Amino acid sequence: MKKEEEILNKVQRYIKKTFLDEGTGHDYFHIERVVINAKKILAHENADAFLVELAAWVHDIGDYKLHGGVDQSEEMITSYLQSLNLDAAIIARVNEIVSQVSFSKGNQPTSIEAMIVQDADRLDAIGAVGIARCFAYGGSTGNILYHPFDQSKNASSVQHFYDKLFKLKDLMNTATGKAIAQERHVYMENFIQQFYSEVKP
Template sequence: MNKELILKNTQAFILKQFAGEGTGHDYYHIERVVKLAKQIAEEENADVFLVELAAWLHDLGDYKLHDGVDRSIELISGFLLLEEVDSEIIQKVLEIVSQVSFSKGNKAESLEAKIVQDADRMDAIGAIGIARCFAYGGSKQREIYNPENPDETSIQHFYDKLLKLKDLLNTDSAKKLAEERHQFLENFLEQFYKEWNGN
């Protein structure tokens, strides 16, 4: 099993699948998650190949991108079988991917799953996290904010998810990196309400 070739082919496949995707779950999101996951994996002495492979594939088949139907097992295993990846590795990748999502609420069990989950969550906070929040909200026809009915707005997503992520991170490496990004979320909201109220 040529690990380098598998990773190269996976990257090319993901680029083809996610190029131009408009909800904030695009190729560049996945690429950022991969870079961050590799960095954390090296600091935490994890299996870097497994982390990188799962990070590249973590959004493939995601229900948010398939009209509410989760196709991750089917699409990930189908791709990895074509790449002749060992069945044991395929199983581990599927386990990691099933534990990454915030909305599924699954607990990350292995160190590798914790790392990919942390890297994905890190990309949901800070300046890029804010940009992705509004891109996704716009794709779902959500208002930016509505003081009369705030629950279904993009600003509400900060309270439902983004502001919680820092305290849900698993690894020390990610927790350190998250501080500045979390503070940026707080500062943004403060400025947002100031401007909303005409100040």
């Protein structure tokens, strides 16, 4: 157990150094919140806590959004975890979990560990923090705030609520994830209603 804690502490330090100033909403504090969410869910699920926490810490390493649209997750995660002398079996499990987290990839989680990390990541995409991250990411990619006459995919940051954020509540895997998501979903609905009241004549 002590060895696992030491590994997780090393990973946390590496993630903090690497992602602290990342500006798209996928910064260190996002990853830290995903870990916190995962621990909340873990308290109510029978799962491998070490695998869940490790996968949560590394889930954004190599993400396509941070690497010019090219996904480098598996190779970068593998390289980093090998540097920590982790067993190949653990590295393979972590890569499997991470490959099932992303909304855009559309992969269904095949283990309770993947379900937990997927829920934990998606919870940080909704609610007040999710709203802030949506507009931060949109701004970082040059997307406009709102386009009243274009509802095509990725047309604006507001459109992203309909492309993804409003869908996440119904895609949660765990009871804890569903309960938290419901509250955050309502907050987003109220925000969008207020937004429209301010921008529409």
